[in-house]
Amino acid sequence: MAAQEWPSLELELTSFDGGVRREARVLRPDRYRFWDRFPAGAPFIARGGGYSYAAASFGGGAASIEHAAFDRILDFDSASGEVRVEAGITLAALHRFLARRGWYLPTQPGYPAITVGGCIAAECHGKNHAKDGCFSRQVKTLELFHPAHGLMELSREREPDVFELTCGGFGLTGCIVSAVLQPRRLPGNEVTLRSEPLDDVRGLGPALRAAAREADFVYSWHDFNAGDRAPGLIVRGVIGGEPAPDQDSRSPPTRWLRWDNRSAWRVPAWNRASATLATALYRRAVARSRPVKTSLYDSLFPLQSRGGPYFRLFGAAGFCEFQAIVPEASFPGFCDAVFAYLRAHPLAITLASAKWFEDESRDLRFSGTGVCFALDFPRGGGADAFQAFLDGLCAEQRLRPSIIKDSRLPRAVVEKTYPAFGSFAQRLAAFDPERRCRSELSERLGL
């Protein structure tokens, strides 16, 4: 069957942050013979749930290949927990399956409709990087398709270089078809969350590092609209309760927050006044709170219940996220620089949050040791200038910015902050010399 025989749809795809829009041809195969009769010649890129803030699954003239129909559980070993899944399965579906059998994946990003393939390609992190690492730590083997290489079985022992290029390789080595994951025994289906106030964000590093050693989940939240100390809190979560199935097994909502409905509320409502009011109210609410018990599902996927209105309030224009790993020693100075900038150029900071990261860095993976710090702000206004300022900070202070969370991160910044950039690009070019796998992200970074 020729390439054009697979039905396709011309769609305008948008990065989740609203920063990149491109017309793309989207294929949605639903049978394995697709891989035998793969469209010849044209560039392509795999597409998962479409939750990447950067345009990693479309653009660059590539056809986007959706994996939604490849969402099945292929094998499960109840003794070891090892599970083989197709790459299009969502984290929610996999969690429901595993939790009912007494297992869970400790490292998962916060939105349940993200796919396993997307997590591998973006090398997502979870709620405690210091303890659990990034997503690839749970991946034992994976099956990759590239038209020049066919279907390949990859692991740390078999084709290790392609395996490493694929984990955190933004889909540029081909389509991940399936993966074998190693979950962990579920200690319980309940998470007890305890919050401690932190008066000054500059003292976050040591406190976050210490908390990360004790708890299962650790993150912080700060009010960057409340002056130069950005008061906030550190939240520690400990998993416990009954390991039996419970509310974690609930059905998914009928309508997920998705890339194409995030901008359903056209007019942006986040501005200096609304962000200041919202963060002040939130700070007051959490200051009074005692330890709370919540389901493991809600703790793993907090954005299912809370993410919808928050993201939709950015309107059609969208939002910007800056996320970078800041070495602990540099963190107070980094905060001072940001405060000084915001005093001179006030902006609505809708979210400031951090996690502790502790791992070696490799290739283009968002990993390393330090405070993983994130700031959200509305697109437009002074956002571009603020992003340029943050780019400068990253280059100057050797911070490591997240590639997947920033849809416009320039190549020059990535080259400066990822020492392995050159080697990654070279090895990728050796694997895919014709650059069949492309996206807006790969074109922007020159990969």
Add this chain to the structure above:
Amino acid sequence: MVVGASAGLGRALAQALASRGHDLFLVASDERDLRALSSHLRQVYGVQVEHMARAISAAPGWAHEVGAAAQRGGVPDHVLFPVGGSRDDDAGGLADTDALDILGVNLVGVMHLAAELLPAMTRAGRGSLVGFGSIAGARGRSRNVAYSAAKSALRTYFESLRHLGAAHGIEVQFYVLGYMATQQSYGKRLPLPVASPDAVARAIVDALGHGSRVRHLPAFWGPVEWLLRAMPFAIFRKIKS
């Protein structure tokens, strides 16, 4: 037993049946699709799932093999035929083998397999046979010529089966399907709403055991078909059919 189970409505039916605890025998042309679906249904729903990869066609032989395998564990309770196929170049000038392929997968293959299963079902005096037509079979068309003819004939064939079923206690159901979100409709601009295969499958599985019937799914396709049939040919040929 689901014939044509690898994707679309067939896969959705297999899932809906497994979710209600039915053990399954799945048939489709590709072993890899069947293996993936069988594993998934076994793991998730804990049901017994067997499968056999065979192309549904007008060729002799395969139906006997499939029928024998399916009846190894006894007479199937329900046999569903969500199988079919169309091609974009089916505009009246298909080569003989291509036209036969379309008739094979949409009509003759179903007849072959039903013929293998009917003797045991009539002896047992129970079971359901469920066929699937298409709104495309309502009238002769300028596109999907062989396909619409096959689906129209299939409807007549199932009406014949209903006579047989009425005499032997076999439930015979036939569904006329409108647009569904499958590969067949993907990327096409369609004038009426597209149904989800999961929703259609749930409605079909709910109706199993509730008697022989002919229904349109979704139901609004009933009046649409009536209108299409009532339309004078001179008008019908002017709408892009």
